[in-house]
Amino acid sequence: MFAVxxxxxxxxxxxxxxxxxVDRYLYHMRLSDDILLxxxxxxxxxxVKGLGRDTNPTATVKxxxxxxxxxxxxxxxxxxxxxxxxxxxxxxxxxxxxxxxxQSSQLENKFYPTPKEVTQGNGAEFFDYIAxxxxxxxxxxxxxxxxxxxxxxxxxxxxxxxxxxxxxxxVLALVNDTVGTMMTCGYNDQHCEVGLVIGTGTNAxxxxxxxxxxxxxxxxGRMCINTEWGAFGDDGALDDLRTEFDRELDLxxxxxxxxxxxxxxSSLYLGELVRLILLKMTKEGLLFNGKVSTALLTKGKxxxxxxxxxxxxxxxxxxxxxxxxxxxxxxxxxxCIAVQHVCTIVSFRSAxxxxxxxxxxxxxxxxxKKLLRMRxxxxxxxxxxxxxxxxxxxxxxxVRRLVPNCDVRFLLSVSGSGTGAAxxxxxxxxxxxxxxxxxxxxxxxxxxxxxxxxxxxxxxxxLEYGLKRETQASATVKxxxTYVCGTPDGTEKGKFLALDLGxxxxxxxxxxxxxxxxxxxxxxxxxxxxxxxxxxxxxEELFDHIVQxxxxxxxxxxxxxxxxxxxxxxxxxxxxxxxxxxxxxxxxKGFKATDCEGEDVVDMLREAIRxxxxxDLDIVAVVNDTVGTMMTCGYEDPNCExxxxxxxxxxxxxxxxxxxxxxxEGNEGKMCINTEWGAFGDNGCIDNIRTxxxxxxxxxxxxxxxxxxxxxxxxxxxxxxxxxxxxxxxxQGLLFRGQISExxxxxGIFETKFLSQIESDRLALLQVRRILQQLGLDSTCEDSIIVxxxxxxxxxxxxxxxGAGLAAIVExxxxxxxxERLQITxxxxxxxxxxxxxxxxxxxETVKELAPQCDVTFMLSEDGSGKGxxxxxxxxxxxxxxxxx
Numbered sequence: 001m002f003a004v005x006x007x008x009x010x011x012x013x014x015x016x017x018x019x020x021x022v023d024r025y026l027y028h029m030r031l032s033d034d035i036l037l038x039x040x041x042x043x044x045x046x047x048v049k050g051l052g053r054d055t056n057p058t059a060t061v062k063x064x065x066x067x068x069x070x071x072x073x074x075x076x077x078x079x080x081x082x083x084x085x086x087x088x089x090x091x092x093x094x095x096x097x098x099x100x101x102x103q104s105s106q107l108e109n110k111f112y113p114t115p116k117e118v119t120q121g122n123g124a125e126f127f128d129y130i131a132x133x134x135x136x137x138x139x140x141x142x143x144x145x146x147x148x149x150x151x152x153x154x155x156x157x158x159x160x161x162x163x164x165x166x167x168x169x170x171v172l173a174l175v176n177d178t179v180g181t182m183m184t185c186g187y188n189d190q191h192c193e194v195g196l197v198i199g200t201g202t203n204a205x206x207x208x209x210x211x212x213x214x215x216x217x218x219x220x221g222r223m224c225i226n227t228e229w230g231a232f233g234d235d236g237a238l239d240d241l242r243t244e245f246d247r248e249l250d251l252x253x254x255x256x257x258x259x260x261x262x263x264x265x266s267s268l269y270l271g272e273l274v275r276l277i278l279l280k281m282t283k284e285g286l287l288f289n290g291k292v293s294t295a296l297l298t299k300g301k302x303x304x305x306x307x308x309x310x311x312x313x314x315x316x317x318x319x320x321x322x323x324x325x326x327x328x329x330x331x332x333x334x335x336c337i338a339v340q341h342v343c344t345i346v347s348f349r350s351a352x353x354x355x356x357x358x359x360x361x362x363x364x365x366x367x368x369k370k371l372l373r374m375r376x377x378x379x380x381x382x383x384x385x386x387x388x389x390x391x392x393x394x395x396x397x398x399v400r401r402l403v404p405n406c407d408v409r410f411l412l413s414v415s416g417s418g419t420g421a422a423x424x425x426x427x428x429x430x431x432x433x434x435x436x437x438x439x440x441x442x443x444x445x446x447x448x449x450x451x452x453x454x455x456x457x458x459x460x461x462x463l464e465y466g467l468k469r470e471t472q473a474s475a476t477v478k479x480x481x482t483y484v485c486g487t488p489d490g491t492e493k494g495k496f497l498a499l500d501l502g503x504x505x506x507x508x509x510x511x512x513x514x515x516x517x518x519x520x521x522x523x524x525x526x527x528x529x530x531x532x533x534x535x536x537x538x539x540e541e542l543f544d545h546i547v548q549x550x551x552x553x554x555x556x557x558x559x560x561x562x563x564x565x566x567x568x569x570x571x572x573x574x575x576x577x578x579x580x581x582x583x584x585x586x587x588x589k590g591f592k593a594t595d596c597e598g599e600d601v602v603d604m605l606r607e608a609i610r611x612x613x614x615x616d617l618d619i620v621a622v623v624n625d626t627v628g629t630m631m632t633c634g635y636e637d638p639n640c641e642x643x644x645x646x647x648x649x650x651x652x653x654x655x656x657x658x659x660x661x662x663x664x665e666g667n668e669g670k671m672c673i674n675t676e677w678g679a680f681g682d683n684g685c686i687d688n689i690r691t692x693x694x695x696x697x698x699x700x701x702x703x704x705x706x707x708x709x710x711x712x713x714x715x716x717x718x719x720x721x722x723x724x725x726x727x728x729x730x731x732q733g734l735l736f737r738g739q740i741s742e743x744x745x746x747x748g749i750f751e752t753k754f755l756s757q758i759e760s761d762r763l764a765l766l767q768v769r770r771i772l773q774q775l776g777l778d779s780t781c782e783d784s785i786i787v788x789x790x791x792x793x794x795x796x797x798x799x800x801x802x803g804a805g806l807a808a809i810v811e812x813x814x815x816x817x818x819x820e821r822l823q824i825t826x827x828x829x830x831x832x833x834x835x836x837x838x839x840x841x842x843x844x845e846t847v848k849e850l851a852p853q854c855d856v857t858f859m860l861s862e863d864g865s866g867k868g869x870x871x872x873x874x875x876x877x878x879x880x881x882x883x884x885x
Contacts, residue, residue, distance in 0.1 A: 018337040022345065025281065028243045029349045035241070036402060039356040040363070042237050047227070047364060053214035060234040061227055065216045066179050066205065068224040068424055069431065070782050071186040071193065075733055076426035081143075081150040083134060084177075084421065090114045090130060092137035095422035110137050149429055151175055151421030176226045177381070178205040180420020185379025185411040187423055190780075192377035192411060194361060195224075198354060198391070199382030202266045204229055206361050207781075209368050209765070221765060221785045229357055230262030238264075245276045252299060261357070265350045267304035267384040273346050275302040278339060287335050293328035301327060307343045308388045316340055350384075351391055355398035362399070362406045369766050373405050381413040434734050438786060441725060444691040445793040449849065451689060452804045456850050458685050459808040463675065469662040476682045477675050481664045482627050482653065483579035484672040484872055485879065487634035487641070491515050492874035497564045497617065499550070500865040502571030502625050503589055503648060506530050506546060508553035510564075511870035521635070521867055526553050539596035543608035551614055565877055566617045567869030570601055571625040571649070573676045579876055582622040588678070588707060589649060589716065620873045624674045625829070626653040628868020629861040633827025635871055637859055640825040641670075642809060646802055646839065647830025648752070650678055650714040654809050657816050677805055678710030689801075693724040700747065709805070713798045715832040719750030725790050735783050743776030750775075755791045756836045792838070799839045803846025810847065810854040822854045829861040 023030065031039075049055040050063030082093040093109040112133040118126055138144045152175060175183075182195025182205055193207040205226045211219040232238065238260060249272055250256055250263055263269045279296055281287045295301050302323075309319040320340050324331040331339065358378065366374040385392055396410055413420070447455075465471040466479030493515040500507040509525040528549040534542055554560040572591070574582035584597050596604065602622050609617060623631075630643025630653055641655040653674045659667040680686070682705065690708065697720045698704055698711055711717040727744060729735045736744070743749055754775070758768050768784040779787070806826070814822035833840050840858070847856055861868070 022341040031352045036356040040360045043357045043360040060231045064226040066224040080422040081148045082421040149425045151425035175421045175424045178203045181381040181413045182379045183423040184413045184420040189377045192379045194378040196380045197382045198385040200268045230259045232261035271303040295327040310343045351394040359402035375407040377409040442793045445797045455804040456808045459805045476679045480674045482672045496870040496873045497566040498866045498869035500569045509866040536592040539593045542593040543604045547608040565620045567621045567873035569865045569869040579621045625865045626651045629827045629829040631871045632861045632868040633859045637825045642826040644828045645830045646833040648716045650710045678707045680709035696724045713802045715752030723750045760837045799842035800846045803843040807850035825857040827861045
C-alpha cells in the first residue's frame with residue numbers, strides 16, 4: 001500500500017514539474033482576464049470602425065452587411081432547396097419547413113465531392129459543376145418539375161447568377177455559414193441573435209441596429225452583420241500578443257500577414273502551432289532528449305484531431321504516447337505530460353481569444369438595447385467546438401466571466417448550414433409575403449396629389465355652401481359667425497377673466513393686459529378636473545361644477561368682489577347670435593351632458609352664477625378655442641387672420657369679408673368665421689378616401705356618422721385607427737405572433753402621445769418595443785418596425801388632409817383680397833401639431849403644394865384658449881367703447 005501511495009506521489013510531482021516547465025516556456029500564451037478585457041476593448045473599437053462608412057476601408061474587421069433583416073418567427077413554411085459550398089464537399093439539401101406550431105423541419109441531403117481542378121479552375125467551370133450536381137439532386141428527389149426557392153451557404157464571396165440560367169429555381173439568398181448557423185439555432189430559440197463558427201476557420205455574426213450600419217441605407221430595424229473577425233489584428237493590433245510561433249506559422253502559410261486572429265484560434269492552425277512549439281522545445285533539449293524526428297520537422301504532421309486526442313481526460317496520456325511514437329519520437333512519461341500540457345495551453349488560448357471577441361459582441365448587443373442585464377443565445381457550429389473534449393466548457397466559462405451581466409445560452413447547431421440557408425430563404429419568402437399584405441393594408445392611406453387637390457376643392461365648395469343663406473342648413477361645414485369683428489391693435493389693456501372648457505380639464509384664468517411701450521400679457525390660472533359623471537350628467541350639474549371652480553379661483557386670487565369682464569372659451573360647436581350668445585349645436589370630445597344642445601351656453605352659465613349667488617361677472621364673449629388661437633397670434637403678428645387647432649380635435653377659423661357672409665346682416669368689414677370643419681364629409685363627399693378602419697372607428701364612436709373629417713385628422717381618433725389596423729394585421733399573422741392580446745382589444749389604448757413617441761426619429765426601435773410592452777403588447781423588433789410604419793401612414797394622411805383643408809381657406813383668402821400672391825400668417829395650437837415629430841412639416845408641405853400662390857407663415861400659439869379669450873374680451877370692450885363714442 002505504501003508503494004502505491006509513493007508511486008502516486010511521484011507521478012503527481014512529476015506532472016506538476018512538467019506543467020510548470022511548460023507554463024514557464026509558454027507564459028506569453030497564458031492570457032489573464034485583464035488581457036482578455038483589453039482584447040475585448042480592441043475588438044469593440046474595430047467593430048465600430050468596420051461599421052463606419054469612412055473608416056470601413058481601413059478596418060480589419062469588415063463587418064459585412066448580410067442583408068438578413070429578420071430571424072425566423074415560427075410561421076415559416078414550405079419546400080426549399082439549399083446549396084452548401086465551403087470545403088472539399090458540396091452538399092445539396094431539400095428542406096421542408098412546417099408551420100405546425102412546433103417549429104419543425106425535415107432535411108434530406110446528398111454529398112458530392114468537389115474535385116481540386118474544379119475548386120481551383122475558373123468561375124464558369126465552378127458554377128457549371130454546382131449546377132450539374134444540383135440538377136442531379138433535383139432529379140433524384142423528383143423535384144425538377146417544381147420551381148423552388150434556393151438558398152446558398154458560401155463561406156466566401158461569389159456570384160450566383162449562373163445557377164438561375166441552368167435550373168428553374170428562385171435564387172433568394174446568399175448566406176455565410178455563420179449566418180446559417182444563427183438562423184438554424186434561431187428557428188428553435190428566438191433569443192438567438194449571434195452565430196459563431198469555430199472549426200477549420202472561425203467567424204461570428206450578430207444582429208446589429210440598422211442605425212449603426214453606415215454601409216447600408218436606412219435606419220429602421222436590424223440586420224445581421226458578418227464580422228469576418230478572422231482578420232482581426234491584421235493591422236498589428238494584436239502584435240503584442242502574438243508569439244514567435246504565431247509569426248513562424250504565419251510566414252509559412254498561404255496568406256502571410258492575413259487572418260492573424262483566425263490563425264490563433266481555428267483548428268486549421270492549432271495542430272501546426274503545437275508542432276512548432278514541440279520542435280523548438282526539442283531543439284533546446286527540453287523534450288525527447290533533444291532528438292528531432294523527420295516527422296516533427298514536417299509541416300502539417302500534427303493536426304487538430306491529434307491535439308484533441310491528446311487532451312482527452314482519461315486516455316489523453318496514452319493517446320499522446322501513441323501519437324508521438326507514430327512521429328518517430330520516443331517519449332518518456334515526462335515528455336507525454338509536457339506535450340499534453342502544450343496542447344492544453346494552445347487550445348485554451350484559442351478558447352480565451354474567441355471568448356474575448358464574443359464577449360465584445362455580446363456587450364455591444366446589450367448596449368444597443370440599453371439594458372443593464374441581457375438574456376441571449378449564441379448559436380454555434382464547427383468541428384473544434386463540437387469535437388474537442390474541453391473547448392466548449394472553457395469557452396462558456398470565460399465568456400460568462402467576461403460579461404457577467406449577460407445571461408448567455410450556447411446552442412449547438414445540429415442541422416448545419418444547409419438548413420440555415422433554407423431558413424434564410426424561408427424568412428425572405430415570409431417577409432416578401434408580409435410586405436405585400438402590409439402594403440395592401442396601408443395603401444388606402446397613401447394619398448396622391450390629385451386626391452389631395454380633390455379634397456381641397458370639395459372643402460372649398462363646402463365653405464361656400466356654409467356661407468350662403470339658402471345652402472347653409474344642408475352644408476356640412478357650418479361656417480358659424482363668431483361676431484369677433486377685429487383683431488388686437490396693441491391698445492388693449494385691463495384685467496380680464498377667462499374660462500377654458502374643451503376637454504376633461506377646465507381652467508380659470510386672470511389675465512392682465514398692458515398697452516404702450518410696456519405692452520405685455522400676464523396670466524394666472526388654476527386647473528380643475530371635470531369628472532366623467534359630470535361630463536355625461538345633466539347640463540345643470542355641469543354648469544354648477546364650472547361655477548364652483550370659478551368661485552374657488554376667485555377666492556384663491558382674492559378677487560371675489562370684483563366684477564371683471566369675462567371671456568368664455570367654449571370649444572364645442574356653437575351657433576352665435578352675437579359675441580355673448582352661443583347656442584350649442586352638439587357635444588363632441590366625449591361630453592354628453594343633457595339639456596344643453598340647442599341652449600345658449602352663456603345663459604346657462606349666468607343661471608348657474610345666479611343659483612350660487614356669491615359673485616357676479618360681466619360675460620362679454622363666448623369664443624371657440626380656434627378663435628382664441630388666432631387672436632393670441634394676432635396680438636403678436638397683425639398679419640394673422642387664420643387660427644388652426646390640430647390636437648385632440650381639429651378645427652379652423654379665419655377672418656371673412658362681411659359681404660360674403662349671407663347668414664349675417666351687414667357688408668362692411670370682416671368677421672371671424674368658425675368653420676367647424678370637423679363635420680366635413682358627413683354628407684359622404686369624402687367617402688372615397690375613408691378606409692374600412694375609419695368606418696370601424698366611426699361605428700364605435702359616441703357620434704357615429706358625424707365629424708368624419710375630424711375622425712381622420714385629430715389626435716383623439718388617430719390612435720384608435722392605428723389600433724384597428726394592428727388588430728387586422730395581427731389577425732393575418734403579421735404582428736405579435738398572431739395573438740391579439742387583451743390590451744389590444746381595449747379601445748383608447750393608443751393615445752396621440754404614443755404615436756408621437758413611436759414616430760420620433762430620436763427613438764430607437766428598442767424603445768418603441770418598450771412602449772409597446774408598456775401597453776401590454778409583447779412585440780419583436782420586426783413588430784416594432786411595422787407598428788412604426790402604421791403610425792407613420794396614419795399620421796401622415798391626417799397631416800395631408802388637414803393641409804388640403806387649410807389650402808382651401810388660404811386660397812379663398814387670396815381670392816377675397818384679389819391679389820396675385822398672398823402673404824398670411826396662420827396661428828396654430830394643439831398637441832398633434834406641437835408634439836408629433838412630422839405632422840407640422842407634412843401639413844406645411846401640403847399647403848405649399850396645393851396653394852402655391854400663398855406664402856403662409858405658421859405661428860405657434862401661446863395659450864390660445866386662455867389668453868385668446870381675454871384678448872377677444874379686450875378687443876370687444878375696445879370696439880364697444882369706440883362704438884359708444
